[in-house]
Amino acid sequence: MQKNNSRHPGPRAAFVAAFVALFGMLFAGVLHAQETGLEIRNASTRLDAGVWYLSARIDYRLNRDTLDALQNGIPLTFELQVELAKVRNWLPDEDVASLRQYYELSWQPLSRGYLVRNKNSGDQRAHSTLFAALNDLGRITDLPLIDAALIDENTDYVVSLRAVLDQQQLPGLLRMLAFWDDDFTLESEWYRWNLRTGQPP
C-alpha cells in the first residue's frame, strides 16, 4: 500500500503566501517609485568674483509614459526652480531671489539622437543616447545664482532647489491627460542647504 505524502496547502500557508505577495507588490511599487522620478543628488554654491554660483547633480529618470511621449516627438521641458531665502529668527524666512531655468529634452528622428537645449540661454547640445542627454541635463555647473552685492553680509541664507517636469509645456491633449495621470507628474523633493555670506573683502 502506497502512502500518499503529498499535502494540500493549509489556510496558514495561504495566508503566508498572500502576505508575501502583498509585501512583494508593495516592495515592487517602492522600487518602481525609486526607479523613476527626479532626484537631486547634491547641490552647492560657491562665491567667485562677487557672484554666487550654483552647481548640482540631478538624476532624471523617465518613466514609461514620459519616455513614450519623448520618443514620439513630444519635447519634455524640465524646470529648475531655485529659491534664495534669508533666515530670520522667530519669523518666516524672507524670500530674496528666485531663479527659473528651463531645459528642453527632445528626440531628433533625423539624427536619431537627443537634443538638450537651455531655453534661457538658447545653448543646445546633441547627444546620441538618452543616457548622455539625461546626464547632460542633470549636470548643473556654475549656474550664476545671485550677485553677492545683492545680499546681506554675514547673514544666513537658505538655498532651495527643485526640478520638475513642466506640464504646461506639454501639448494640450497631453496636458489634459497629465491632469488625470500621475505618470506625467515628475518632480523632485526640495533640496535645501545653507549659504553663509562672509565679510566683504
Added chain:
Amino acid sequence: MGVAALVMLGRYASSPADFGRRHVLILAVNVTAAAALLALMIVNLFHLVRAYRRRAPGARLRARLVGMFVGLTLAPLLVVYFFALQFVNGGIDSWFDSDLEQELSSALRLSRESLDVQATSHLLQTTALAAALGNLDGDALSRALSVLRADAGAEELTVFNPDLRVASSSSGTETLPPSLSEDALKNLGHNQRFVALEPQGNARYQIRTAVVMPGDVPEAGQRYLQAVFPIGDRQGRLADAVQDTYTRYAELRFLRGPLKDNLTVTLSLVLLLSLLSAATGAFYLARRLAAPIESLAAGTEAVAKGDFDTRLPPGAADEVGLLIESFNGMIERLGRAREESRSSQQQLERERANLATILGRLSTGVIAIGADSRIRIANDAAGAILGVDLAARAGAALEEIAELGPLPGQFVDACRPHIAGELREWRGQIVLRTDGARRILNCATSSLPGDGSGAADPGAGDFHAGAIIVFDDVTELLVAQREAAWGEVARRLAHEIKNPLTPIRLAAERIRRRYLPTMAEEDGQILDRSTHTIVQQVEAMRDMVNAFSEYARAPAVTVARVDLSQLVREVAWLYRAQEGQPLVKLALEDGLEIEADAVRVRQLLHNLIRNAQEALEGQSEGVIDIAARSIVDGERTFAEISVRDNGPGIDPEVLARLFEPYVTSKNKGTGLGLAIVKKLVEEHGGTVAAENLPNHGASLVVRLPVRAVIRDAVNESRMTLAENWRERA
C-alpha cells in the same frame, strides 16, 4: 451656465491646444453646470414625485409632459451621440493612414541617408586631414589647420591634446572654445572615430566628426582632430521640414488615444448637458404648460369647497386663457346665484321660524304629513292633545305614531281615510276613547298641493305633496256648553217651577184645613194622605229646584287661608260612624293649608262624602277612607284629597260622564252632586278624577292648588275655546 459650458466645449474641442490649456476650466465649468442642472433636475423631480403622490392638481399632467419631453429628447440625442462617437473614432483612425506613415518614414530615411552620405564623406575627409596634419605641432599646426580648414570647407578644425586640451584650432566663426563631447570621447575610445549630425536651430544642421590623429609623438600620447562641417541651408531646411513633419505626425499618433478620449468625454459631456438641459427645460415647460390647468383645478377645488371668491389670474391670449376667462365668469355667476340662494334660504328659514313660533303658540294641534305618510311638522299642541311628543318624532311614519298609544292610534285611524282619499278638504269631529274617557276633536284635513314630481303614490291617481291635519280638543268646550245649557235649564226650571210650587202647597194645605174637619173619617184620611202627599212632593220638588238653583248660581268666591286638614276633620266628624253608617277613616297631613273659599271646599267635601255614603248604602261594613296630603306636580304644589269607598264601584259606562249633571248610577240623588264638585274644583283651578279601584270600590281624587287660582272655569273654558276657533278660522 449649461449653454456657456456647451459653447466652451464646442469652441475649444476644435482646438486641442486651447482645450489642453483650458481644459481644467472647461471641465470645471461643465461639471459645475452638469452638477447644477442635475441638482435642479433632482429638486424638480422630488417636487414632482411628491406632488404626484399627494395627487396634487396637475401633477399627473406635468409628469406625463416631462416624460414625453425627455423621451422625445433622449432618443435623438442618443442616436446622434453614438453616431458621433463612431464618426469621430473612425475619422481619427483614418487620419493615421499606414501609407502616409510609410511615406513619412521613407522621407525621413531618405533625408537621413543623404545626410549620412555627407557625414561619411566628411569623416573620410577628416581622417585624411588627420593624416595630413601628421606630427605637426605648434605654429606649423596652426597654419596647416587654417589652410586645410579652408580647403576642406570645414567650419572648425581643432586638434586636442591627449589631455583633451585644445592644441590648436581654426574656426570660421567666433565661438566658444571647442571641446570634445562625452559621446565623441566614448566613440573615439571605442571606434577611433566619431561622426554626428547636430541640429543648430533655425533649420540649420552641422556634421561633427572626430578621429584619432595618427601621430609619431608617442610621448605626447594620442591626439584628436575634430572637424565641424556645415550643411547647406537649403538641404538643412528640407531635412528640418521632413523631421518636423515626421515629429508632428508621431506626436499626433501618440496623442491619438488621448484625443479620442477627449472627444468621447466632450461628446459625453455634451450629451449629459443636453440631457440635463432638456430635462430641466422639460420640467420648466411642463410647469409652464400645466400651470393654467393647475390653476383651473385649484380654482375648481376651491369652488367645490364653497369658495366663490376665487378668481384665477388671466392667462395668455390662447384657448387656455379663454378657458380661464370663462371659468372666472362662471364663478362670478355661481357666486351671485349662491348669494341669492343664501338670501332665499335665510328668508325661508325666517319664515319657517315664524311658522314654528306660530305653530308652537297655537293651542290647536297641527300636523303636516308628507307624501310618504311621514310626519314633517307637528306642533306641541298636537302632541299635548294626543299625549305623545310628536314634535320630537318628526319623520316618523303614521304607522309608527299609531303604535304609540290608543289615542294616537284612534287618531291616525280616523284621519287616514281623509288623508289618503281623493277629498282635498275634510272637516269633522273625531271621538277618541281612552280609559273610559271621551276626547272629542274637531278635525280638518287638507291635501297639500304637489309639484308633480311624482313623489306621491302613483296609484293614488293624483299628485299631492302630503296633507295637513288641524285638530282641536273640544271636549271641555262641549262639556262647558252642556253645563252652561244645564245651568240655563236649571235656572229656568227653578224660576218656572218654583213659582207655582208655593200656591200648590198653600192650596193643598188650605184644602186640608178647610175640608178635613168636615169630611168623613174615611174621606178625611184620603184627603189627609193626598194633601200630605202633595205637600211632600211639593217639598221634594222645591228641594230639587233649590238644587237646580244652587247648581246654576255662581256666588262670589271668598278666598282665605284654610286649614284643609282641620276642615276635612270637621266635615268628616258630621259623618262619624253611626249604626248602619259606613266607617269614616281619616289620613290627614297636619298643617295642610290652602288658599280657597272655605264654604265651597266644605260643600265639596260634603258632596264627596255623601256620594261615598250613597255608594255604600245598604252595604254592611262600608268604609270611607279620606286622605289629604300635599303633592308637587311640576312647579306647582297641590293639596290632594282622596275619598275612597269599598262599594260596588262606578259603572264603566257612567264613568266617562260621571261629572256631568244628571249622570248617576244610584237610585237616589239629583245627579248634580259630582257635577257641583267638579264645578267647585274648577273654580279653584283644581282637577277632579274618578276611577274604580282594582278590587272593588271607587276613588275620587281632588287636587286643589295650594296657592289660590280662583277663576270662573266654565267661562274661561268657553272663552279659550272660542278664541281657538277664531284662530283656526
